[in-house]
Amino acid sequence: MYDAIIVGARCAGASTAMLLARKGYRVLMVDKDRFPSDIMSTHYIHQPGVACLKRWGLMDPVGATNCPPISSVSADLGPFVITGTPPPCGDVATAYCPRRRYLDKILIDAAVAAGVELREGFTVHELTSDGNRIKGIRGRSGTGTGEEEARMVIGADGIHSVVARAVQPAAYETVGSQSCGYYSYYSGVPSDGATIYYRGNRLLYSFPTNDGLTCLAMEWPVAEFHELRADIEGNFNRTLQLVPALAEAVAAGRRQERFEGTADMQNYFRKPFGEGWALVGDAGYHKDPVTGQGITDAFRDAELLAEAIDAGFSARQPLDQALAAYEARRNQAAMGIYHLTLQQVTYEPPPPEMLQLMTAVAFGPQEEKNRFVGLLAGTTPIAEYMAPDNLQRIIAGAGQPAPRL
Numbered sequence: 007m008y009d010a011i012i013v014g015a016r017c018a019g020a021s022t023a024m025l026l027a028r029k030g031y032r033v034l035m036v037d038k039d040r041f042p043s044d045i046m047s048t049h050y051i052h053q054p055g056v057a058c059l060k061r062w063g064l065m066d067p068v069g070a071t072n073c074p075p076i077s078s079v080s081a082d083l084g085p086f087v088i089t090g091t092p093p094p095c096g097d098v099a100t101a102y103c104p105r106r107r108y109l110d111k112i113l114i115d116a117a118v119a120a121g122v123e124l125r126e127g128f129t130v131h132e133l134t135s136d137g138n139r140i141k142g143i144r145g146r147s148g149t150g151t152g153e154e155e156a157r158m159v160i161g162a163d164g165i166h167s168v169v170a171r172a173v174q175p176a177a178y179e180t181v182g183s184q185s186c187g188y189y190s191y192y193s194g195v196p197s198d199g200a201t202i203y204y205r206g207n208r209l210l211y212s213f214p215t216n217d218g219l220t221c222l223a224m225e226w227p228v229a230e231f232h233e234l235r236a237d238i239e240g241n242f243n244r245t246l247q248l249v250p251a252l253a254e255a256v257a258a259g260r261r262q263e264r265f266e267g268t269a270d271m272q273n274y275f276r277k278p279f280g281e282g283w284a285l286v287g288d289a290g291y292h293k294d295p296v297t298g299q300g301i302t303d304a305f306r307d308a309e310l311l312a313e314a315i316d317a318g319f320s321a322r323q324p325l326d327q328a329l330a331a332y333e334a335r336r337n338q339a340a341m342g343i344y345h346l347t348l349q350q351v352t353y354e355p356p357p358p359e360m361l362q363l364m365t366a367v368a369f370g371p372q373e374e375k376n377r378f379v380g381l382l383a384g385t386t387p388i389a390e391y392m393a394p395d396n397l398q399r400i401i402a403g404a405g406q407p408a409p410r411l
Contacts, residue, residue: 011034018287019162024120057098077099132172169289203252
């Protein structure tokens with residue numbers, strides 16, 4: 007019998023498994039995929055996520071995958087651009103955008119090195135229970151069916167989590183998909199930082215990733231998904247024309263891979279624990295990828311969940327209390343950026359007060375630009391920054407009229 011069985015071996019699952027194994031627990035991790043392999047992902051790791059990698063001793067291996075560090079972030083609104091360097095998280099000042107084929111393998115290898123048992127190509131079909139609590143999993147691999155038991159079954163298997171489907175957790179703060187989008191990878195397109203381009207009801211992104219490639223992505227309102235999907239490349243290229251300089255750079259480069267995309271960008275919190283089970287990563291909390299928080303959130307929540315399980319299993323605290331604290335800490339950390347994300351995918355012009363703020367930042371000192379882009383990185387506290395007194399200070403220091411967007 008295992009202490010924990012983790013369903014899903016990518017960012018959230020491999021991190022949680024590694025951390026529990028490093029605390030001395032017996033952990034089984036299963037995944038339907040085999041590794042290394044890619045998966046649809048924003049694959050942006052903000053500074054707090056990179057700080058997790060550093061604490062775990064894995065930052066240097068990520069950098070060694072020929073993935074350039076990112077220190078500059080730009081919000082391009084057309085009439086003006088806000089470019090800054092987010093405040094650091096501790097001594098970590100850079101972000102990374104590694105491909106998942108590299109990142110997930112690094113995390114999995116670290117988990118296995120810590121003592122985790124890995125079963126690739128294993129599909130979980132159902133959870134087992136004793137009538138009151140979840141006690142294990144039942145599934146199939148290439149060698150046949152299998153059933154295992156554990157003190158805790160952890161779902162780290164994404165928005166369509168098998169574990170979540172089985173336990174039916176309560177969901178809250180739920181908002182349906184607001185966006186649809188596609189992305190691909192290009193060679194010969196320079197990118198020395200991450201940029202988000204806001205163009206009416208279109209969002210575009212550009213950031214450097216492994217092997218000299220630049221990832222280009224776009225989002226449209228979800229109501230237009232069928233139109234977008236009917237001619238992905240044509241619509242992608244026409245959307246690029248909203249940023250002429252970017253379109254020109256892309257025309258001079260070359261797309262190296264097929265387009266990946268989806269309209270399944272649900273926004274929710276799920277109760278992340280119950281009798282014999284827990285959820286982590288996208289299985290427990292998910293939002294639109296416009297702010298690129300998924301991996302950073304997964305790393306944070308892996309630490310929080312591993313701490314809670316250890317507190318409960320070691321009897322330092324009743325397990326249900328420890329897991330309730332995990333949910334509270336997750337929500338406290340995530341709620342601000344969650345609502346900021348939802349504001350960005352309304353596809354409506356910024357309200358006058360927000361436009362006034364962004365104009366003031368754009369024409370203000372560099373320090374204010376750095377703090378502003380730190381909102382997306384998670385290194386500028388949202389509540390503190392958006393406090394009325396602070397907003398008044400920023401706006402009063404600029405004295406610039408708001409341009410038309």
